[in-house]
Amino acid sequence: MKLIGSLASPYVRKVRVVLAEKKLDYAYELENVWSPDTRINESNPLGKVPCLMMEDGSPMYDSRVIAEYLDTLTPVCKLLPPNGRDRADVKVWEALADGVLDAAVLVRLEKTLRPAEQQSEAWTTRQMAKVGAGLAVMSTDLGESPFCTGNQYTLADVAVGCALGWLAFRFPEIDWRGDYPNLARLYDKLSERQSFRDTVPQQ
Structure with missing residues (x-):
């Protein structure tokens, strides 16, 4: 591949x-x-x-x-439950993380590709509200659990970790660490994994 x-x-x-x-x-x-x-x-x-x-x-x-x-190619480190509600819960987490990214990416494109006089403050505010709401729900749903869906590392954690890492990379002004210490703890734990260390975002 x-x-x-x-x-x-x-x-x-x-x-x-x-x-x-x-x-x-x-x-x-x-x-x-x-x-x-x-x-x-x-x-x-x-x-x-x-x-x-x-x-x-x-x-x-x-x-x-x-x-x-x-995830279907090998039983090593299964990231998705086989079926049912548990699988749907992981996919909802992934959709939430990707949705936060979708909104943040739109803001970055607005600010970097569109001339300043053509940029829409209302559009930017709308998208950043989605980012803020998404982060808040992530924090609430995570609670004090070690991982997004409980005690097991899944695709939900991969998606959330990549979203938080990109926000730290492109939007350092968003203080999600200060606002949501439980997300910071999760991200720090994920960042210790070799898969995350080897894929830190770069220009």
């Missing part, structure tokens, strides 16, 4: 963490989707990373689809 991605994307990081936790071999191809000469559309018509190229040459895209597929 070959993973097409970037060193900064939190969605790519999620897939890289899963690949590491599952101990799966893959080639890694860096791609800047914002570059004029990007070729990502040859693999993903949506022009996004991550994109996983399968052994038969077919592409798989969207980090949630890729992560769920990778």
